[in-house]
Amino acid sequence: MARRAQPRSGARRSGGRNQGRSGERDLIAVLARAVREVEGAAQRGRVTPSVRTKFQVIALLVREEHARVKNSETITPAQRTEQLKRLDGIATILAKTAVRDSGLLGLLAEDAVVSPAVRTLKREFLEDAGLEQEVEEEPVVEAPAAAAPENRVVPQSVISRQLANPFLAPDFSAARPVAAKPRRLLGWELLTPLLNSFERAGGGAPACMDLPFPTSRFTPAGLELMPHQGQVVAAAEQGHRTFLLADEPGLGKTAQSLLAAEAAQAFPLLVVVPNVVKTNWAREAGRWVPQRPATVIQGNGETIDAFADIVVVNYEVLDRHVGWIGDFGFRGMVVDEAHFIKNKTSQRSQHVLELSERIRSRTPRPLLMALTGTPLINDIEDFRAIWQFLGWIDDEKPLGELMQCLEDTGFTPADPGFYPAARQCVIDLGIVRRRKVDVAADIPARRIADLPVELDDRAGRSIRAAEQELARRLVKRYESALAARESATDVEEIDHDLVRKVAGWELKDTTTKASGENVFSMMRRIGQAKAGLAADYAAQLARSAGKVVFFAKHVDVMDTAEETFEKLGVRYSSIRGDQTPSTRQKHIDAFVKDPDVAVAVCSLTAAGVGLNLQVASNIVLAELSWTDAEQTQAIDRSHRIGQTEPVTAWRIIAAQTLDARIAELIDSKAGLAARALDGSDEEMQSSADVQLEALVSLLTSALSE
Structure with missing residues (x-):
């Protein structure tokens, strides 16, 4: 008691x-x-x-x-x-x-x-x-000592660093700043209203924090920053320490973050990235901050240099190294492609949040930067993990500076004025969002052009038959559910609520058992049927318009495309997820530097981030992604700083199939980031999964016949 x-x-x-x-x-x-x-x-x-x-x-x-x-x-x-x-x-x-x-x-x-x-x-x-209240004497519960995960490692180089010089030991004596205590807002649930404040943003709402006049004094000789890049570096120099750098892809976020770390003296610096870009990060560090040695953690870290100023690690091996990284004394942390951590239940998200917490608890005002051109993939909730990484919120409430700002607004969530004021509070903490059209007018325009193709008779008949089979199964499930209702009567109109439930059941079954045709197998079959046609079109483009980037989702589609290029005598580079970093970079360099290599055959998931392929102005999307964000990321491998030609992305669409429905659904979801981040008047569309909406469309059409 x-x-x-x-x-x-x-x-x-x-x-x-x-x-x-x-x-x-x-x-x-x-x-x-x-x-x-x-x-x-x-x-x-x-x-x-x-x-x-x-x-x-x-x-x-x-x-x-x-x-x-x-x-x-x-x-x-x-x-x-x-x-x-x-x-x-x-x-x-x-x-x-x-x-x-x-x-x-x-x-x-x-x-x-x-x-x-x-x-x-x-x-x-x-x-x-x-x-x-006097301090409660809480019962002491003896917790069993947690066993270190079996795959945890401490590289020998890190041990050597710890032993080499006692003065290199990190100083964790600095106290954390006292968190703001809510007064007027005591008891209010604030996280949901904060997120809603971005959904409610109207036309002209600010999308970016106020930034100072750009600086270039940290830029190495022979290189030049664009003004929008220099503004972020200047903000770091003036003491700003948390950034959600959400510039559109292609606006040079890597250079901005490296030079911001230099301006903030945030070394040693930890950089967490997807595996496919960690070699490129080391290259960019050598280019923009050559005086700061960079090292890349491969596997168990046998080859890393623990005395380096910049440590680059990929999400996939972070679990092995999270222990010693947390005790290393990093003064800054950059998370590239930060939308990768949006699922807070995933292991990589938990490790990133753990490291952020440890750095913030031990280092006075560390530099924390989340880089992503697409912070909102499906839902406004995608913000949560990124904001938590930056230390703006925890699982339940706003923290520190954000809470104080909300208190100072004078509003509560019951007041209409709370929402624009709260959104501004979050933006002022460090949201930086610039569009190409606003800050890089010299980058030529881009467009997406759909190219319908007719599948050959055999493949077309097979795919249409599979679609009909899937539709029949959905209709049967719908009719069974309708008949099972106690109050079931003859219903002339379609019960759209039941349609969505049936689609949801189907999608859930698809992920737990593999039997019969489903939306995923259908899209893969369509991709396989389109592969040769898409490759043939890419070869024509290469001959007439120069280098082409060819994107596909599935390995067998890439295989078919490469076989087609070989038959046509077209030289290509292959950029896949299963390649070692050195092999991958070799293929990238061949495409970029060798004038005879006409096509880069790329995995949509493995090569859709972190590549600079602006030597090509034509892109062929042989298969559709499930989100507009993934599609945009792929296109922006070419539509970025350094591009001198208008960029066209050719989407190969199989006419009269589920492919066409998916394309329409992807386009309908493109308004999320525009409304929430850019203050656009564009109407915000549903964030429901495209897979679910595709099944809803298929069942509705079948019931309407």
């Missing part, structure tokens, strides 16, 4: 009838306000984890206060009756609220688990009431 809360020195004291205990009236008033907020959230159906926490804190304090008032010998019977009546009123609201959401009932039990978040909020409630 916690010790009784004692009045804080100088705290407000209750007068009149409540003089028996300092601050009593304030505590009950705090509980009354809070319980109304919880009740309102439950009525709106928005019982978030923070609302559950607040509900449990109110229940604990009401129970403790009820017992204290009932047994107090320092108050009059009249005072006792009045206070018990007010506490019973709060308890009644709690009970009615729990009826609305059965998940809250368990929190009313006396043996309900009290989490650290509940203890923290309980202390804040007491402080807000003018009371201070």
